[in-house]
Amino acid sequence: MKYLSIFMYATVSFLLVISAWQLVIFFGDYPEALLPSPFMVFQGIISLIQDGTLFEHVRVSLFRFFVGYLSAVVVAIALGLILGRTTRVWKVIDPIVQVLRPVAPVAWAPFIVLWFGIGNMPAIVIIFIAAFFPVLLSTVSAVKKIDKTYLKLAQNLEIGKSSLLLKIIFPAAFPYIANGLHIAVGTAWIFLVAGEMIGAQSGLGYLIVDSRNALDLDLVLAGIFFIGILGLLLDKSIGLFEKWVGKQWGVQGS
Amino acid sequence: MKYLSIFMYATVSFLLVISAWQLVIFFGDYPEALLPSPFMVFQGIISLIQDGTLFEHVRVSLFRFFVGYLSAVVVAIALGLILGRTTRVWKVIDPIVQVLRPVAPVAWAPFIVLWFGIGNMPAIVIIFIAAFFPVLLSTVSAVKKIDKTYLKLAQNLEIGKSSLLLKIIFPAAFPYIANGLHIAVGTAWIFLVAGEMIGAQSGLGYLIVDSRNALDLDLVLAGIFFIGILGLLLDKSIGLFEKWVGKQWGVQGS
């Protein structure tokens, strides 16, 4: 029932977009090379699927994404848990993070090539950078925001340092960290296109850039379509993951 | 006292970065053109300040940023307040938003150029897109999350529709909307570089891209430095703005 209704609404919005698009083409009178029609894009999608390249691009992109994202998450959470508890060290690190964070990962491209070369690495590094800061900042602030009662309790029970970090601080901070993970999935995925512009020879970002190079705007739109759909799926999966952890930890609904 | 200590910590972190950087250069033995030294970057910054171009780049970038960001905020909040209250319409719009959101604004470049030309507009449009989705989504979810008691109260008092929206729903949702505004400042600013790659002839993003094309990596780093500092200032200002609104509305601390 619930899925059926979601599906119905999605269909309505899909039809809405297609008609709006067709109307723009109809009234705007653009050359096809500059604004492909829905049908052309559909054909493009089909051809990508048929010759198997789509599958390959998706596979490569997801691989890069997961390597970059997961390593960023692990490093950022570990660092964040420690930095959140060591106020003075964080005060020194904080200005650095604050200045680095607003810089687009793309701006680092020359240095990324210098240190990490070309191919998979630049995309992975850019996704790493894009995911790292949101997760780090949300972990640090999650640790700082922990209900003081938990800390008092731990003091009172004379719980050891490592137990405190793993069994109390981490789970207590988790809901807020999860929020950071959620935001980071979005931002990191957005930077996939940028990351795959630096010397990559495959992946959805490359597909878009390469099709743009070849003036195949229908394939650009097909690429955009798949990036959007996969981004949506990634977002939903991390939502499910959050729920699953929540269930393990007895948080209901929230 | 408080500002003094912030300043001291910032100085320590600054020195830390500079020394780490110098060490990398020392041990890595990279050609200067590929990894400029702190001193070269400092010289670059000075020369940018002296010939006045820096000021111009900053002015243009901030102008584009504010036009894009503020218009996105106004449109997204207005739409969000309405969509948050009309569940069925939102169910149709939601899938569209969810699929569009993970697509990098850069991927739209061919269409942005087609409709908006080159110069200021692509940067403004890209910043608009980057800011629009976080604000819209946070507004909609803020409206949906409003404490039901406020709505019951409004029903009970028989308060009119427009009063309800402006005097109850908007202020009640504001803290959460403000959170969206905060996130959006960061994301939007990150996309400045991308936006100023499309035919712009000035701005900090242009400075970075153009210096990169000229292999003037010292100026690239100078540009990164200013993007970082300005991003930090923007972030702090929106923080102050939030606090100011909070004060007007009697929210203390939080």
Add this chain to the structure above:
Amino acid sequence: GRPTPGENDVIRIGHLPITHAAPLYFTKEYEEELLNGAEIELVRFSSWIELMDALNAGRIDGASVLFELAMKAKERGIGISAVALGHREGNAIVASHDVDEVADLKGETVAIPHTLSAHNLLLDEMLQREGMAYEDVNVVEMPPPEMPAALSEGRISSYIVAEPFGALGVTLEAGHVLYQSNEFCPDSCLCCALVLRDDFMEEAPELADQFVEAYLEAGVRADQQTEESLAAHSNYLNVTDEALELSLGWITYEDLSIGEEEYEHLRQRLIEMQLSDQPPTYEEFIDQSYFEEER
């Protein structure tokens, strides 16, 4: 698309900051002298993609662009014509110090800026000469500014790209010149072209005439290796004098006319390499009327 021709007499021409666009710089530098009253606005882009977007959408009146890329746009139905070359020669194959001959590149990575470029064709030509296949090397597309760094760090073994990046690689001692383009295809390695939008030429034919004439004259001036000309170059290209001089030594701007034969060669190469199905013919795409008037 609807063109937005520059207000009044402003001609908007797109380019990338490379030595290959020098005639444009000189047109701008001597604008008052050459254009009597008209104005040219040089719009600098950071990559070919963005430049093509603007050209296709009619946001600029013309551009100095990779010939092959312009042909692709024409094939796609964009109303543009090539009126002159950007330059001749000036495409060096730069290789790392441990590559002494082409055979050393087997299995190595070679960078080019774009598949639709003279550099790609050049690579293929070079490999063919040495009896190697295109597939013997690992070709990657990457932004030109990243190439010297990638070469220096051993991420790639060679790159072929527009100037001044070749010269920059050499002056940074990241690599050495393996070959110059003229060693493979003398006079027929068409690289960059000046293309104008047809609607611009139709709406302001006199302005277009004036501009192309100025452009050709500017080419002659750009070719002179005088102090003055060097100074003009460095007004537009922010590179060391050393790299600039090296780079200019490899290029000529004197004869910018597009010969039918050399164009046909390029067409065939594109088809051979399966980069294009039906590239436009000489008649469709090349407008040499300016040269005819002159002669």
Add this chain to the structure above:
Amino acid sequence: MGSISEQKILVELRNVDKEFMKQGLPEKVLSGINFDVKEGEFVSILGKSGCGKSTLLNLIGGFDQPTRGELHFDGMPVTKPTRRAIMLFQFYALLPWRSVLKNVEIALEPEGLSKEESRERAMKYIKLVGLEDSLHQFPSQLSGGMQQRVAIARALSIQPELILMDEPFAALDTFTRYYLQDELLRIKEQEGTNIILVTHDIDEAVYLSDRVFIMDANPGTIRKRIPIQLPKPRDRSHSDFQYYRKWILDEFNFGQKLDGLEFNI
């Protein structure tokens, strides 16, 4: 008692049932509720947590509809909330972004008064609850007790016929609670508003009400109606007071033994 029974009936519930869907199945939360509240009466509904007190109050206020049965307010079926019956919420439902004065004034907006009239009316009721010195303070700057007094002023300013109170003093400390209970009685005397109060505090019910309805849970029913025949003001430590207190306590202890309270807490 005599005089009240002759007065007109303000609220009337006839066989009211309320079901909520729980995991797809309907669950009966209220079952066969029958009672009248007469004009001038102060009625308390007393019951354990989760027995359906808030649900019942929501029905009376028109915030929700009964699954079965009839519900009348002043002779008319209740279909939606109106300004004639104002709910006072447990956590006050003040708008934290508006000052005390503006919190009261927003309630007067739908009456279309002039600015001066509206200000005057608001001031009158703010004075009534003794908050004229905190006019321009925000709710967060007030103690819990003061916040609830603002909510009372807001409710009164509308001059409703009925005020519905959902555990209004539960979040306050004992001393503040005692004080506000006295205030409430004084104001009710002065304004003559009818009040239905929901609470789980036996003392509060006995101290304030003319009648106490005792509720049972699973499903919520009215087990007993106890008229409190004590003169007001009442003395909390007087033996008559203790008599009612003990009576009600025993009622619950009796229930406790039957249901096995241990498993309900």
Add this chain to the structure above:
Amino acid sequence: MGSISEQKILVELRNVDKEFMKQGLPEKVLSGINFDVKEGEFVSILGKSGCGKSTLLNLIGGFDQPTRGELHFDGMPVTKPTRRAIMLFQFYALLPWRSVLKNVEIALEPEGLSKEESRERAMKYIKLVGLEDSLHQFPSQLSGGMQQRVAIARALSIQPELILMDEPFAALDTFTRYYLQDELLRIKEQEGTNIILVTHDIDEAVYLSDRVFIMDANPGTIRKRIPIQLPKPRDRSHSDFQYYRKWILDEFNFGQKLDGLEFNI
């Protein structure tokens, strides 16, 4: 009383002051607090909201240090929290991501018991509070009363000499509160733990304690120590009970008139 005064002194406060910085200036929250708690005694500290009750309890527990004065626990100065004196928090401080059993087991971790011993000890105290059927449930699946019972089991499992309780039943409804108060007395009898309880509920203080300390605010001082000389179990509606109740009520009403309660709420 006789037997208690001969017993050893467990907690001893001598001229304890506590100041907090408020907008850069020190504000005295507690002033000249002096009292002893003897072994076996159940002491309640009764006071209005904000009078410094929690601050006082934090000092005794070692969570904070007095600005002036001395504080001894079992003859030793208190410098930091220890497992010998366990605090029971108002909102239970259960770890919501751990089941009932694991919430108790984590408290036993520092004792270095084997897995079986630890499980056995946890089970013993979970049974004591009657929650053996909810072993694997999460706190969010329990009612407030059950949650507080888990917290009590956790505190007891450590077998501390002293339990400090900060308004432990304030968030529960009256009936649950009554029930848990009885439970608490039963458990205290069985385990022999000393308890210091902070509350603003007069009935609770009278019902549970051997002695009630009444606090004044601004700055917090102990105004009165009232020994409750009633046999346990006590009857809430007995006249002796009411006698103490009225006495304490009058104490506060007396204070009220002096301070002008209206401006303190």
